[in-house]
Amino acid sequence: MKRQLANVAVLLAFCSAGCGVGSAGPAPAGAPASGLHKGSVSPYARLYFVGPYGLRAAIREVDAPVTPQQALDLLLKGPDTAERARGLSSEVSPDHGRLIARAADGAVDLYLPVTVADMTGGGSLGLSQIICTMANADLPGGKRPPDVDVRVHEPSYATAWTVRCDAAGNVVPLPRS
Structure with a gap:
C-alpha cells in the first residue's frame, strides 16, 4: 500500500510540474510569423463540387490567380482523382454549351447557354457550384464572398437576377432593385 501511495505521489508531482513554462514570463523567440498577408493573392483556386452532404469546396493549386472564367473552365473539367476519391462529383455539364463569366466592378456577370430549368437536376446544385x-475567383478590387454579386443572365429573359x-x-x- 505504501508503494502505491508513493507511486501516486510521484505521478502527481510529475503532473503538477506543468509543461516547463516558468513564472518569468515570455521570452523573445525571433521575428514574427510571415507569409501571405491580408490582401495577398492566393495560389489556389476554390472550386465547388457536390459531395455526399451537399456542396463542398475543393482547393486546387494553380500557377497564377484565376479569373471567374478560368475558374469556370476548371470546374467544367470536373473533379480530379483526389476529389473523386473524396466522393465529390459535378452537376455541371459541359454538354449545354459554354458558360461565360465577365467580372466588373467587384461583381460577376454569368451568361448561361440554357435556362436554369434546363440544367441537370433542375439546376439548383449545378448553378450553386x-x-x-x-x-471565389480573384476579382478586380479584391472583393470576396459574401460581398460578390453574381448577376445571372438566362437566354430568353430580358433581365438578370442577382x-x-x-x-x-x-x-x-x-x-430586385
Whole structure:
C-alpha cells in the first residue's frame, strides 16, 4: 500500500510540474510569423463540387490567380482523382454549351447557354457550384464572398437576377432593385 501511495505521489508531482513554462514570463523567440498577408493573392483556386452532404469546396493549386472564367473552365473539367476519391462529383455539364463569366466592378456577370430549368437536376446544385466557384475567383478590387454579386443572365429573359455565395457555400438571392 505504501508503494502505491508513493507511486501516486510521484505521478502527481510529475503532473503538477506543468509543461516547463516558468513564472518569468515570455521570452523573445525571433521575428514574427510571415507569409501571405491580408490582401495577398492566393495560389489556389476554390472550386465547388457536390459531395455526399451537399456542396463542398475543393482547393486546387494553380500557377497564377484565376479569373471567374478560368475558374469556370476548371470546374467544367470536373473533379480530379483526389476529389473523386473524396466522393465529390459535378452537376455541371459541359454538354449545354459554354458558360461565360465577365467580372466588373467587384461583381460577376454569368451568361448561361440554357435556362436554369434546363440544367441537370433542375439546376439548383449545378448553378450553386457555378456561382460559388465564380464568386471565389480573384476579382478586380479584391472583393470576396459574401460581398460578390453574381448577376445571372438566362437566354430568353430580358433581365438578370442577382445572387451571392455566402461563407458556407449557400447561394442567396438578392432582392430586385
